[in-house]
Amino acid sequence: MNKLAVKTKELMRRFNIHPNKRLGQNFLIEQKVLDSIIAAGDVGQDDLVIEIGPGLGTLTEELCRKAGKVIAIELDRRFIGILDDVLSEYNNYKVVQGDILSLNLKELLGEINYQGDVKVIANLPYYITTPVIMKLLEEGTGIKSIVVMVQKEVAERITAGPGGKEYGALTIAVAFYGLPGIVLDVPPHSFIPEPEVYSSVIRIEVQKEPPIYVKDRENFFKIVRASFSQRRKTILNALSNSGLFGWDKPDLKQKLNSIGIVETKRPETLSISDYARIVNELI
Numbered sequence: 001m002n003k004l005a006v007k008t009k010e011l012m013r014r015f016n017i018h019p020n021k022r023l024g025q026n027f028l029i030e031q032k033v034l035d036s037i038i039a040a041g042d043v044g045q046d047d048l049v050i051e052i053g054p055g056l057g058t059l060t061e062e063l064c065r066k067a068g069k070v071i072a073i074e075l076d077r078r079f080i081g082i083l084d085d086v087l088s089e090y091n092n093y094k095v096v097q098g099d100i101l102s103l104n105l106k107e108l109l110g111e112i113n114y115q116g117d118v119k120v121i122a123n124l125p126y127y128i129t130t131p132v133i134m135k136l137l138e139e140g141t142g143i144k145s146i147v148v149m150v151q152k153e154v155a156e157r158i159t160a161g162p163g164g165k166e167y168g169a170l171t172i173a174v175a176f177y178g179l180p181g182i183v184l185d186v187p188p189h190s191f192i193p194e195p196e197v198y199s200s201v202i203r204i205e206v207q208k209e210p211p212i213y214v215k216d217r218e219n220f221f222k223i224v225r226a227s228f229s230q231r232r233k234t235i236l237n238a239l240s241n242s243g244l245f246g247w248d249k250p251d252l253k254q255k256l257n258s259i260g261i262v263e264t265k266r267p268e269t270l271s272i273s274d275y276a277r278i279v280n281e282l283i
């Protein structure tokens, strides 16, 4: 058994921790994966790192060594005292107990008023990775990059290009705010307990501006969601069935053609700029 696995088991025994499946508690035990996460986060002494879901603090400890400051946000109260114990050598961290999804990050960052870059690192339960990623991207908190462990299949959806079955509303939503890439794939045996699925670490470099001009963000996402919710239909049928903007079929066909979109194309073959043209020019 490797050193980290031994250490993790020891901590679990010492603090009598039985992982809570509901909270997605799968602890990382592979040094190589930790190293890749830190390298992908490009963590340095000038950075504030927000770690979501520190658990037993394996990744947190490495982060304390590399970053200027670490804010670790953990929902499970059992880990709060353990983290203080594991991190007793360090004084550049703060543990915040709470649910990342209901936490006001803007306020938290405002209170800390950190001058360097803010980067997020997270190994979280898979059922909340998508809402967490969207929250981080949408809240406009000035975060520079996000490195997060997700289910492999979600990593493929996030990084997909037009034309395939992975490409969808999530791909477009992430591409609107940042540049995503897969860092590495992580097999189940890199965790205790082992999850049922393969994982991937992804990195999103958050951009100051979207890659395309969009007149109205809310309507842009409405159109994207409506299109992909009927992804087997043609773009003409998906949009005219959606009931949005009172579009009727013959008129919409003409309008789509006028902006260079063939009406029989499937939603999954349209690029992010095709969707931008629909919102900018057809409503």
Ligand code: SAH
Pocket: 023, 024, 025, 026, 027, 028, 052, 053, 054, 055, 056, 057, 058, 059, 073, 074, 075, 076, 079, 098, 099, 100, 101, 122, 123, 124, 125, 128
């Ligand atoms: N990062 C650690 C632990 C991963 S397990 C490691 O790699 O070993 C996932 C962690 O996320 C657990 O500690 C779990 O309690 C925490 N968590 C689950 N839901 C959360 C939420 N909504 N907000 C913050 N933390 C959460």
